[in-house]
Amino acid sequence: MKELIADFPVQLEEALIIGQNYHFLSARKTFSNIVLTGLGGSGIGGSIIQNFLGDKAAIPFIVNKDYTLPAFVGENTLVLVSSYSGNTEETVACLQQALKAKATIVCVTSGGKVAEVARKKKVDCILLPAGMPPRACLGYSIVQVLFALQYHKLLKGDFEKDILASIKLLKNETGAIQKSAKAIAKKLNGKIPVIYTAPNFEGVAVRFRQQINENGKMLAWHNVIPEMNHNELVGWRDKNDNLGVVMLRNESDYSRVQMRMDSNKKVIKKYTSTIIEIFSQGKSYWEKIFYFVHLTDWVSVYLADLHGVDATEVKVIDSLKGELNKA
Numbered sequence: 001m002k003e004l005i006a007d008f009p010v011q012l013e014e015a016l017i018i019g020q021n022y023h024f025l026s027a028r029k030t031f032s033n034i035v036l037t038g039l040g041g042s043g044i045g046g047s048i049i050q051n052f053l054g055d056k057a058a059i060p061f062i063v064n065k066d067y068t069l070p071a072f073v074g075e076n077t078l079v080l081v082s083s084y085s086g087n088t089e090e091t092v093a094c095l096q097q098a099l100k101a102k103a104t105i106v107c108v109t110s111g112g113k114v115a116e117v118a119r120k121k122k123v124d125c126i127l128l129p130a131g132m133p134p135r136a137c138l139g140y141s142i143v144q145v146l147f148a149l150q151y152h153k154l155l156k157g158d159f160e161k162d163i164l165a166s167i168k169l170l171k172n173e174t175g176a177i178q179k180s181a182k183a184i185a186k187k188l189n190g191k192i193p194v195i196y197t198a199p200n201f202e203g204v205a206v207r208f209r210q211q212i213n214e215n216g217k218m219l220a221w222h223n224v225i226p227e228m229n230h231n232e233l234v235g236w237r238d239k240n241d242n243l244g245v246v247m248l249r250n251e252s253d254y255s256r257v258q259m260r261m262d263s264n265k266k267v268i269k270k271y272t273s274t275i276i277e278i279f280s281q282g283k284s285y286w287e288k289i290f291y292f293v294h295l296t297d298w299v300s301v302y303l304a305d306l307h308g309v310d311a312t313e314v315k316v317i318d319s320l321k322g323e324l325n326k327a
Ligand SMILES: O=P(O)(O)OC[C@H]1O[C@](O)(CO)[C@@H](O)[C@@H]1O
Pocket: 039, 040, 041, 042, 082, 083, 084, 085, 086, 087, 088, 091, 134, 135, 214, 314, 317
């Protein structure tokens, strides 16, 4: 897993080449809505893109992590099917429903049933290099979805320029990122991480939580500010040093969100000795996102080391899939 994380900037470079060389089959049209369907490491890119579009979205962008698509999916929907293996049953079921609904479909996968169905039905399918754990391929999947949105004229601005700047940032900061990830992992070792961030960075907080789960084999939770100021904050009432708070912050966060984070810190400090603030680097949204993703991915594998576990294996998920296959 460490090699794959170390190669993340190279993955982003390769992802740009894959997208630039892909020739879309689907006709451009005016869509009423967009649905990205995908689970875990293949769904989280959708959540991050949903955050990115945020208040700029001209039409609804929905992220679906289930066996069924929303009832509104139809001929005027763009359905983005994201499954690295191409065999995740929930995602395959949604691909079938999208076909039935006559939606425009773009698949992003390395093969499996998704690629097979896409080939048969002659729908767009951007193929990724195979043989890696899906969660290690977030760079590939995010970039291909951005290319699909750009092709269908659903994206403003030059995202490729921002991805190139992100690659440069990650390459320049590699040493510093690993050093600070090690220090953060040491502080979180033996604790339950609690991740807080602003709403437009929730995807990256979820990604961090999922990486702590799958790589570190640990539980963690996340919430966003301001929402958690209306409920969860009240739960900070008893001293609990088993909790380690990580705040993912940006100098560009909305000013009142920044004020809330500073005030929240004062409250939480009374109940746990571990509060870690991480400020993003870079100018564009994508630089900030990829900085956080890369840094927190490193934290998750260092946590695995400290926890004495193999970051790559997910035997419990494999055995669950085995059980479901028998049924
Ligand atoms: O990208 P895929 O192959 O659809 O997998 C989605 C998710 O399912 C898992 O393989 C576990 O079932 C995760 O590791 C992964 O993030």
